[in-house]
Amino acid sequence: MAVAVDVRLPTVLRPQAGGQSTVTVKGSTIGDVLRELVSEFPGMSGQLLNEDGSLHRFVNVYVNDDDVRYLESLDTPVKEGDEVSLLPAVAGG
Amino acid sequence: MALHRSSLDLIGDTPLVEVSELSSNPAARLFVKLEGQNPGGSVKDRVALAMVEDAEKAGVLRPGEPGQVLLEPSSGNTGIGLALVCRVKGYHLKVVLPESVSPERRQLLGVWGAEIIESPGSEGSNGAVRVAQALAAVHPEWVFLYQYANPANPRAHYSQTGPEIWRDCPEVTHLVAGLGTTGTLLGAGRYLKERNPAVQVWAVEPPAGEIVDGLRSLDEGYIPPIFEELGGSELLDRKTVVRPRESIEWVRRLADVGIFAGLSTGAAMAGAARCATQLGDGEQAAIVVISADGGWKYLSSGAWTGDIDDVAERARSTIYF
Incomplete structure (x- = not known):
């Protein structure tokens, strides 16, 4: 069942969402949430998902701070109250 | 203590300390490997x-x-x-x-x-x-030398850090460490999994991408070449982001047990605490946390004594991993 979740956007994606740092979108999985995000903010197209629908290699997506690549990736379910955050992959060390 | 001929001989063989009193789950023992004891002060x-x-x-x-x-x-x-x-x-x-x-x-x-x-x-x-x-x-x-692409980086942890953990804590079930170049987890994690495939490798990272506002697009992102070449995404079992406030709360708790550690250790401890709360019924864990460095380099942040909101706000704009 689709629920509304808050998605925290990194600085680099905010211009595509009219400057907002958090947006609310609906979905039942992370894949739904990202597709909904792209349809609402077409400027993010190509930054979040590849043409084949897979996750862009330089974006990390977290549900309640856990990276979804190590959960069920785009099939990771989301539930009411979950917080999704997007972060660009950057260097550390 | 042995006599050493060079300060460089002091690198490695760092102590592992049990801090299970900080664990909220009695089924999870916690251990910290103090890499701050190296002569240059870090892992x-x-x-x-x-x-x-x-x-x-x-x-x-x-x-x-x-x-x-x-x-x-x-x-x-x-x-x-x-x-x-x-x-x-x-x-x-x-x-x-x-x-x-x-x-x-x-x-x-x-x-x-x-x-x-x-x-x-x-x-x-x-x-x-x-x-x-x-x-x-x-x-x-x-x-x-380019640490992000140099195989000697993970190899140092495969040949030293991993074996030291296995020697000192063969009951280890989880390894938790910060993810920077990814070398520590790639090397020590692989070694431990080879000894016991059931060992879980957890990566902790700061929300660095949140503050890096100089990126023009996500296409300017960066993944260390060693992580991709050595199959990092297959090796890791979990990756979790820890924000500055929680990292600071944990360095303060570590001080309660006499450990003066840097902010990335606080983040790794927060990751270990999450891990401890997610154990299954009847599951026992021995979680080894890598403490990348001591607290010395963070004194100016006020992490131990300042108002936590102020410190957390300042930490957001400072690189501490």
Whole structure:
């Protein structure tokens, strides 16, 4: 069942969402949430998902701070109250 | 204690301390490996020495020959470790350092005589990598060890850090460490999984991408080449982001048990605590946390004594991993 979740956007994606740092979108999985995000903010197209629908290699997506690549990736379910955050992959060390 | 002939011989073989009193789950024991005990003060001493010795073996660096220059991008600890090794061995080091690192990192590089080349703070470590790559391209005479792509980095942890953990805590069920170059988890994690495939490897990272506002698009992202070449995403079982406030709360708790550790250790402890709360019914765990460095370099942040909201806010704009 689709629920509304808050998605925290990194600085680099905010211009595509009219400057907002958090947006609310609906979905039942992370894949739904990202597709909904792209349809609402077409400027993010190509930054979040590849043409084949897979996750862009330089974006990390977290549900309640856990990276979804190590959960069920785009099939990771989301539930009411979950917080999704997007972060660009950057260097550390 | 044994007599050592060189400070470089003190690198590695760090102590493991049980801190289970900080565990909220009695079924989860917690252990911290104190990498701050290395002579340069961090886990990166291992990587620095391994990369330099590897280059010496390959003939890229020639011990005793004057005028040899090394170049390295670093947010601090690798630069400091390399500066120590280079000072002792007589090489000149240039470190590309983001402007946004803590002042203590800059001072420590000065202690060991390294030359600092600044990269824009708004670009974070990505900027340091970019500047160093550009300099390396125009100065092929400089030795560019490049920790993010140098197999000697994870190898140091495969050959030392991992075996030390296995020797001191063979009951280990989880390894938790910060993810920077990814070398620690790739090396020590792989070693432990080879000994016991049931060992879980958890990565903790700061929300660095949140503050790096110098990125123009996500296409300017960065994944360390060693992580992709060595199958990092298959090796890790979990990756979790820890925000500055929680990292600070955990360094304060560590102080309660007499451990003075840096902010990335606080983040790793927060990751271990999450891990402890997610154990199944009847599951027992021995969670080993890598403490990358001691608290010395973070004193100016006020992490232990300042108002936590103020400290957390300041930490958001400082690189501490």
